[in-house]
Amino acid sequence: MKKILSSLLLPALLAGGLADAHRKPPPPDLDRDVDPCEGAVAYRRPPPPPPKKLTPAQLAVLATNAFSADLYRELAARDGNLVFSPASIEIALGMTIPGAAGDTLSEMSQVMHGTDFAPLVAAIAGAGKQKGVELRVADRIWADKQFPFLASYLQTTSKTYGAPVETVDFRKKAESIRKTINKWVAGQTKDHIKKLLPEGSLTDLTRMVLVNAIYFKASWQHGFKKADTADGDFTKADGTKTTAKLMTQAKNEFPMAVLPGNGLSIIELPYKGSSLAMDVILPDDAAGLPAVEAQLSQGMLDSWLTSMQPTNDVLLTLPRFTMTMETPVTDALKQLGMVHAFDQDSADFSAMIDAKKATQDQALYISAIFHQAFIAVDEQGSEAAAATGVVMAEPTAVHVQPTFRADHPFVYLIRDTKTGAILFMGRVADPTAI
DSSP, rough: OOOOOOOOOOOOOEEEEETTTTTTTOOTTTTEEEEETTTOOEEEEOOOOOOOOOOOHHHHHEEEEEEEHHHHHHHHHSSSOOOHHHHHHHHHHHHGGGGOOHHHHHHEEEEHTOOOHHHHHHHHHHTTSSSTTTHHHHEEEEETTSSEEEEEEEHHHHHHHHHEEEEOHHHHHHHHHHHHHHHHHHHHHHTTSHHHHHTSOOOEEEEEEEEEEEEEEEEEESSOGGGGOOEEEEOOSSSSSEEEEEEEEEEEEEEEEEEETTTTEEEEEEBBBSSEEEEEEEEESOHHHHHHHOOOOHHHHHHHHHHHHHEEEEEEEEEEEEEEEOOOHHHHHHTTOOGGOOTTTTTGGGGGOTHHHHHSOOOOOOEEEEEEEEEOOOEEEEEEEEEEEEEEEEOOOOOOOOOOOOSSOOEEEEOOOOTTOOOEEEESTTTTOO
């Protein structure tokens, strides 16, 4: 999608006074005022027009981009490769927001930088209508037929996110439903995400699963020639080298910037016939990625992206790569501050429950979030897919029998419980010793 700036810069009001009327005439866009007492001429620039109001889609994109940077920093703490779709995660979680309340809603809104992500679905769908690109987003909800979901919540979420609601029986058919969901995801992602929900992820306490799937495929505007691809050294962060398939091209124009103050360069590879592109942020040296990642924020990313200028005759080298990953986003979201939603004792999703039909102790919490993503980059272009499943369950109400097993050294007291006086005190280090 096109980059959308995180803020609109407002020009400052300019005011200036002139000592006499013999100075240069003002620019045509300045008003002329005369001070009747002093005879001085002053020129003031008219107030700037008010900033344009951002559309819901623009606001949703801004929120997603801010969330993307935050989540990336958390996930980047892990070693190795990384691929995830912040848009998929935000849309899937966004479908739960109309049902959240209290501290749960407040935390989700803060971490996700907003509460309305249905326009993001429309924005992605709009981008997918461009010629030369295949981009689609799909959402679906599986809801337990016996749980008292508020009908207005299901209707609103289904309508605004285009997510059909299928009523099922998790109490009796959890495993069968899991397979059905995985089959649906596989179909939406052209079999790149086949097992989003692992075995055992749905139980008889599951009450709802909200799923988003995104698929993308496009060709480069300036493709690489396979004949120019060759084995070459790829230097890892620790200085060791591995052999990779390095694609190379020259003589084409790309938006590009070299930013030594940030320790990086950035280039944009557009896809044919569309506004979509891949941006590659390259540290100045192999060990520089952590320093670049530490700078990541929505504002800094916008700064880097807008600094690019069309650059001719770029000698471009990019590795061919393919990866599929399961990304543990739950812990990352908790680290960002989304805590209550995952706590079965404090989660508040009461806005999706019909209070007239629910029993006093019926509640919901997010028991798990599953996210998988795939990407392949080669000479022709890129293909990517992702899916996110948000599993909501009822809190457990299982009685756990208290246990006290004194099978290791301990201290003991003999005391008067009325007065609190300790009569005897000691420890048992070995009960078999005399």
